[in-house]
Amino acid sequence: MSEAFGTAVQLLAGLDPKLIEIVLLSLRVSITAVVLAALLGFPAGAAIAVGRFPGRRTLIVLLNAFMGLPPVVVGLVIYLLLSRAGPLGSFGILFTPSAMVIAQTVLILPIIAALSRQAIEDAWGEYQEQLRSLGASRLASALTLLWDTRFSLLTTVLAGFGRAAAEVGAVIIVGGNIDGVTRVMTTTIALETSKGDLPLALGLGIILIAIVVAVNAAAYLTKELVQRRYG
Amino acid sequence: MTNGTILPLRLHEVCFGVGSRAIIERISLEIEPGPSTIILGANGAGKSVLMRLMHGLLSPASGRVEWSGSERPGAPRKQAMVFQRPVMLRRSARANVEYALKIAGVPGAKRAPLVREALEGVGLSHLASRPARVLSGGEQQRLALARAWALHPEVLFLDEPTASLDPSATREVEAVIRAFDAAGTKIVMATHNLGQARRLGDEIVFLDRGRLVERTPVEQFFSQPQTAQAAAFIKGELPWTG
Numbered sequence: 001m002s003e004a005f006g007t008a009v010q011l012l013a014g015l016d017p018k019l020i021e022i023v024l025l026s027l028r029v030s031i032t033a034v035v036l037a038a039l040l041g042f043p044a045g046a047a048i049a050v051g052r053f054p055g056r057r058t059l060i061v062l063l064n065a066f067m068g069l070p071p072v073v074v075g076l077v078i079y080l081l082l083s084r085a086g087p088l089g090s091f092g093i094l095f096t097p098s099a100m101v102i103a104q105t106v107l108i109l110p111i112i113a114a115l116s117r118q119a120i121e122d123a124w125g126e127y128q129e130q131l132r133s134l135g136a137s138r139l140a141s142a143l144t145l146l147w148d149t150r151f152s153l154l155t156t157v158l159a160g161f162g163r164a165a166a167e168v169g170a171v172i173i174v175g176g177n178i179d180g181v182t183r184v185m186t187t188t189i190a191l192e193t194s195k196g197d198l199p200l201a202l203g204l205g206i207i208l209i210a211i212v213v214a215v216n217a218a219a220y221l222t223k224e225l226v227q228r229r230y231g
Numbered sequence: 232m233t234n235g236t237i238l239p240l241r242l243h244e245v246c247f248g249v250g251s252r253a254i255i256e257r258i259s260l261e262i263e264p265g266p267s268t269i270i271l272g273a274n275g276a277g278k279s280v281l282m283r284l285m286h287g288l289l290s291p292a293s294g295r296v297e298w299s300g301s302e303r304p305g306a307p308r309k310q311a312m313v314f315q316r317p318v319m320l321r322r323s324a325r326a327n328v329e330y331a332l333k334i335a336g337v338p339g340a341k342r343a344p345l346v347r348e349a350l351e352g353v354g355l356s357h358l359a360s361r362p363a364r365v366l367s368g369g370e371q372q373r374l375a376l377a378r379a380w381a382l383h384p385e386v387l388f389l390d391e392p393t394a395s396l397d398p399s400a401t402r403e404v405e406a407v408i409r410a411f412d413a414a415g416t417k418i419v420m421a422t423h424n425l426g427q428a429r430r431l432g433d434e435i436v437f438l439d440r441g442r443l444v445e446r447t448p449v450e451q452f453f454s455q456p457q458t459a460q461a462a463a464f465i466k467g468e469l470p471w472t473g
Contacts, residue, residue, distance in 0.1 A: 130318035148321045148322075
């Protein structure tokens, strides 16, 4: 055990190229997925927060429920869609990083949409009369609220990133864990652990946790700083 | 005149309630241009709700709220409202005023001088770049007034604008309200502060439990109230107000 830990530290200290490659692919996939999910989730969250339409409450309940989507199920559904016989099979992107991005986007979209909906709706409660008094349309109000809740939305992005970076079920199904192509931190940890290669698994585990902690610390500090400045 | 006036405002038998509880009961009232109108009454008398009905933030359950002129689409609303607790956007004081102009459809190039004039008018020019939400309560309320000022409304509704302010901030806010009045803006203000009603008002609209009880010029209201409810209210409130 301590031997494995020692080797893990060596891999980290020596910036092992294989390890670096895996880390970079992980970041690329998860960050792309977070950006896509935010681009879709923020407008959706704002629309649901400010809009009044039939089925709104059902949508909110579903969205909240989907925050806990099991990654393997998302992976399975995306797999079926992208597989050769599936409706999107002609794109031929199964077992590529693109497929992994799609799966993670689907996985974290409900998280970002649901959390931003909550933040924006809280702000709407506070701003509504003032904005209506000024004559702002619902669309203008939604855009104003998106900008005014920007610090809270940062937190929702991080929640999404944390979930994407840490999940293994979806990426392993649609990515296939192909060495040098679709192998990311979590899938490598799963594979290497089952093979008994603990140092690499452990090294990646350390990096994964360090990244998530660092990102959240940075976000916490940013939020604290800007909130003190902007109130 | 290109800008038709929207006054007088007429309320016909306006009712409003929440659930089975009536908040406003059959109020008929005409608000004319000119004298500052103070809506006076105890907490829960329905002052805020009446203002919101007039301003269009609430719709009456029955009855009608009619303005004489219509708003021109794409132009600033001819009425503005300042709330008890100002809502400031997370941006600078200057940007908050500019936002109101942008929403009102004022083209970008015309906004800067209006913003400057409005901030000067309320004495906040030196804080223009400060984030609005870290200003003090009194400064935020004056900024809310600047936001209204920039729009040059014909009617300004004020809902207990100094209820959460200390005396010196209250004086500053009252000075700005007087400036609005001097500039010809029709003031409609809700308050339960008798001193303020006397300082700023020309006529009193007195509400008691959702009903319009009396409407009297200020001097007469305080010297010879027409109704027992108003007399009781004046007597009950006086010891605590300046």
